[in-house]
Amino acid sequence: MKEQVDSKITDLADLIVQLARLGQSTAHGTGALPLTIAQWTALRYFARANRFSRTPSAFSDFHATTRGTASQTVKSLVALGLLTRQTHERDGRSTVIEVTEAGHTQLRNDPLGDLRNILGSLPEATQRDLTVALSQAIADMAQKRSAPIFGTCGDCDHLDRASSYCHCTQSLLTPAEMQAICVDFQPVKLSNRG
Numbered sequence: 001m002k003e004q005v006d007s008k009i010t011d012l013a014d015l016i017v018q019l020a021r022l023g024q025s026t027a028h029g030t031g032a033l034p035l036t037i038a039q040w041t042a043l044r045y046f047a048r049a050n051r052f053s054r055t056p057s058a059f060s061d062f063h064a065t066t067r068g069t070a071s072q073t074v075k076s077l078v079a080l081g082l083l084t085r086q087t088h089e090r091d092g093r094s095t096v097i098e099v100t101e102a103g104h105t106q107l108r109n110d111p112l113g114d115l116r117n118i119l120g121s122l123p124e125a126t127q128r129d130l131t132v133a134l135s136q137a138i139a140d141m142a143q144k145r146s147a148p149i150f151g152t153c154g155d156c157d158h159l160d161r162a163s164s165y166c167h168c169t170q171s172l173l174t175p176a177e178m179q180a181i182c183v184d185f186q187p188v189k190l191s192n193r194g
């Protein structure tokens with residue numbers, strides 16, 4: 001019986017990996033530059049990350065890769081005109097990465113769009129259950145690997161919900177920033193585990 005359960009769990013892990021591979025495979029849409037999976041991941045990341053997280057080092061944490069590799073990926077996207085570096089508003093010595101207009105155009109041909117559509121056509125209850133189960137699995141894996149978890153303000157322990165104030169970054173957050181992913185995210189559930 002135990003063997004049966006273990007084999008089902010392994011199959012589920014394989015299915016998730018296979019789905020991720022297929023979803024990211026680059027069937028290029030009209031007008032899209034041919035990008036590698038890492039380049040697509042970086043472009044998506046910088047389009048979704050908040051101002052505290054749009055750095056090559058935060059991207060290296062997100063992508064679970066080395067700082068050098070993340071930096072090379074960013075450099076290649078800057079060279080293609082899809083990303084640009086700007087001086088950080090709080091620290092003049094560091095830079096923050098922004099997606100250019102060409103980058104946003106490229107994202108309209110994101111190969112992950114097919115996977116989003118397929119998942120979006122599942123019944124709503126299935127989508128909710130999948131979101132809860134996968135979010136928990138990601139949190140548990142991140143804890144096992146001592147890796148940071150990325151998330152948004154609504155589920156973060158650093159947020160003062162009454163004032164939209166972030167105690168970690170000591171900033172008032174706009175509604176748009178509340179929807180962006182963040183390297184300083186601290187999930188409410190994990191932080192309450194003791």
Ligand code: SF4
Pocket residue numbers: 050151152153156157158159165166167168169173182183184185186
């Ligand atoms: S509340 Fe949490 S997720 Fe939001 S900006 Fe602050 S640290 Fe990041």
